[in-house]
Structures are given as C-alpha cells and as structure tokens.
Amino acid sequence: MTDPTLPRPEWRNFYGRRFGKTLRPSQKTYLAEDLGTLRPDGIPVQENPHRIPLDLARVFGDDRPVWLEIGFGGGEHMVHMAATYPGIGLIGCEPFINGVAMLLGRIRAAGVTNLAIHPGDVRDLFDVLPEGSVAKAFLNYPDPWPKRRHHRRRFVTQDHLVPLARALRPGAEFRIASDIPDYIRQARAEVPGAGFRLVRDGPVPWDDWQSTRYEVKALREGRTPHYLTFLRR
Numbered sequence: 001m002t003d004p005t006l007p008r009p010e011w012r013n014f015y016g017r018r019f020g021k022t023l024r025p026s027q028k029t030y031l032a033e034d035l036g037t038l039r040p041d042g043i044p045v046q047e048n049p050h051r052i053p054l055d056l057a058r059v060f061g062d063d064r065p066v067w068l069e070i071g072f073g074g075g076e077h078m079v080h081m082a083a084t085y086p087g088i089g090l091i092g093c094e095p096f097i098n099g100v101a102m103l104l105g106r107i108r109a110a111g112v113t114n115l116a117i118h119p120g121d122v123r124d125l126f127d128v129l130p131e132g133s134v135a136k137a138f139l140n141y142p143d144p145w146p147k148r149r150h151h152r153r154r155f156v157t158q159d160h161l162v163p164l165a166r167a168l169r170p171g172a173e174f175r176i177a178s179d180i181p182d183y184i185r186q187a188r189a190e191v192p193g194a195g196f197r198l199v200r201d202g203p204v205p206w207d208d209w210q211s212t213r214y215e216v217k218a219l220r221e222g223r224t225p226h227y228l229t230f231l232r233r
Contacts, residue, residue, distance in 0.1 A: 004161040016041070018172035023101055030104035038107075038117045040091070054128040060211050061114050068167070069093070070122045070142070070155060074211055075103025075141055079211035082112040088135070093122040126163035126194050136173045137164060141214035144180040156187040161194035168232040175206065176228040184226045191230050200229035228229035 072078040072092040
C-alpha cells in the first residue's frame with residue numbers, strides 16, 4: 001500500500017476556470033482577511049503534496065457531523081445550509097476564485113461560523129478525508145462538460161465517485177441537482193456502481209433546498225432542473 005504521507009509522483013490535471021472577471025475591492029478584502037481562517041490546514045497542494053489525514057474535529061472544534069459541498073458556485077446553497085443546520089460542519093470546495101470571493105461575502109453577511117473552505121480541486125480533499133467521515137454531500141449544478149469527448153471530466157465518473165464513496169459514512173446522502181438531462185442520465189448510470197443506491201429521482205427539490213444563480217439561469221433559459229438523491233450503501 002502506498003504511504004499516504006509520500007508525495008504523488010505526478011500532480012493531477014485540472015480542467016476548468018480558476019479565475020474570471022476582475023474582483024471588486026471588497027472581494028479582494030474578503031480573500032485577504034477571511035480565507036486564511038476558513039481554510040483547513042493539511043489539504044495537499046501542488047507545492048506541498050503530502051497526504052496526512054485531516055483532523056475534522058480540529059477543523060470544527062468538536063466531533064459534529066460533517067457535510068461536503070462539491071463546487072459551491074457563488075455559495076448561496078452552502079450558506080443557507082450552514083445557517084439552517086448550525087450543529088453541523090460544512091466544508092465547501094470550489095476552484096473558481098471568484099466564487100470563493102462571493103461565498104466569503106455571503107458568510108460575512110449571514111454571520112455563519114460552521115463553515116470551512118478549500119479553494120481548489122475536491123480530489124485534493126479526498127486525499128486526506130478520513131474514511132467514512134462525511135455524513136452528507138452535495139453536487140449542485142456541476143460543470144456539464146457538454147461535449148462527448150469531455151464527459152470523462154464530469155464529476156459523475158468512477159475516478160471521482162469512488163473517493164467520494166470512501167469518504168462518506170454508510171447511509172450518507174449524496175444529492176445531485178442539474179438542469180442537463182444527459183448529466184442526470186450519466187449520474188443514474190455511474191453513481192450506483194461506486195456503492196450508492198438511488199432513492200429519489202424527479203423534478204421536485206428537497207424541502208431544505210436553496211436555489212442558486214445557476215438554477216435561476218436555467219429556469220430563465222427554459223431548462224428544467226432535476227434532483228437525485230443517493231444513499232451510500
């Protein structure tokens with residue numbers, strides 16, 4: 001077995017944007033002042049690729065249930081869930097720095113404190129999450145990678161789903177929201193193979209759902225959102 005404290009022989013590829021339009025001065029302030037305190041120590045990055053298991057009790061100060069949001073976009077759903085469930089700890093991963101800045105502004109406005117942020121690839125977090133440590137995971141409006149040759153980059157492939165399944169405890173929920181029919185098709189086909197069973201499938205969102213700007217855009221452009229719930233076996 002590979003020693004998890006050893007660096008990888010090669011750093012993995014990343015596909016997608018990391019930066020968008022120029023940040024506003026206030027957003028630059030959020031990044032400079034707030035991100036450091038919300039970013040868990042020990043997540044490997046290219047400059048320091050060592051993989052030591054993350055101490056989640058240290059991240060949140062106790063042994064509360066931990067949830068994970070994969071690609072939080074502008075942070076609407078993440079802040080809503082943190083405010084609705086103050087007894088949980090929620091880690092969000094998002095490589096797009098403009099989205100990180102938007103989330104930090106929403107955190108300030110809402111005053112929530114039970115959040116942690118990894119401003120990077122969720123696969124880096126999977127490297128250090130203890131097995132069975134996450135109680136719920138969310139994948140809301142992921143990058144659809146619409147071209148067929150790019151479908152392997154979608155999150156709903158075994159390269160992503162197997163590490164997610166390892167991190168989730170048995171019985172944990174994995175929720176997916178998307179407005180792309182082919183993405184939903186692929187999720188139905190791929191997710192069960194990683195150790196999940198489908199328990200909910202339809203156009204009606206969850207009772208505690210918070211719409212996002214991506215969903216608003218989808219509805220405006222005439223696309224119908226769809227919601228899937230899987231349980232970790």
